[in-house]
Amino acid sequence: MSDNLDHFDRKILAIVQRNCLTRSEVIAEHIGLSPSAVQRRLKRLRQNRVISADVAVIDNRKLDNLMTFIVGLEIERENYQVMDRFMRWAQGQDAFQQIFYVTGAVDLVAVILARDVTEFDTIAEATMSQFPEIKRMNTNVVLNVLKSGLNLPI
Numbered sequence: 731m732s733d734n735l736d737h738f739d740r741k742i743l744a745i746v747q748r749n750c751l752t753r754s755e756v757i758a759e760h761i762g763l764s765p766s767a768v769q770r771r772l773k774r775l776r777q778n779r780v781i782s783a784d785v786a787v788i789d790n791r792k793l794d795n796l797m798t799f800i801v802g803l804e805i806e807r808e809n810y811q812v813m814d815r816f817m818r819w820a821q822g823q824d825a826f827q828q829i830f831y832v833t834g835a836v837d838l839v840a841v842i843l844a845r846d847v848t849e850f851d852t853i854a855e856a857t858m859s860q861f862p863e864i865k866r867m868n869t870n871v872v873l874n875v876l877k878s879g880l881n882l883p884i
Contacts, residue, residue: 735780738763742771743780744884750784787880796843798872799850802836809863813837816861825853836868847871 735743741761745752754768761768775781790796805812813831820826820840828841844850850869858864 734778738767739771739775739780740884742768743775743882746772746781747881747884750781790843794845796845797847797850798875799842799844800870800872801840801842801854802866802868803838803840803864804835804866804868805837806863806865810837812861812863816864819860823853836866 738761742757745757745760754765754772757763758765758768763771772781816838817829820829825842825844826840827843830839831837832839842850842853844853854867854869858867
């Protein structure tokens, strides 16, 4: 799909990924198109799932100030078929924010949010009991978020 994106599409994406509520009139003024052309392009970008969601990014510090845990999960070598089952299960777990299949010392890296260490321990215990094929969980507690972003370099 990226081959079908022209420089106007990319400019629109750069603007709406920072604020999806930006009005088409404002976008049009910034990029040199008419508001109706911007609306048509936004509609196409959404239909083609280039824009996959319009969401509100909530500041964790102003809500519950949840703790962030970066967890490396090591799967037993002969049990890689568990990955699909684990991913389906994790999709329904709100605490699991992100999961990456990686190279290196672990197989998966997960970003998990919890109110405190006790709640994280409950999440870890439930994960390990649900998936005995997980050989090890290496946990790092985030002390301070230095940068967190959702914007892609366009």
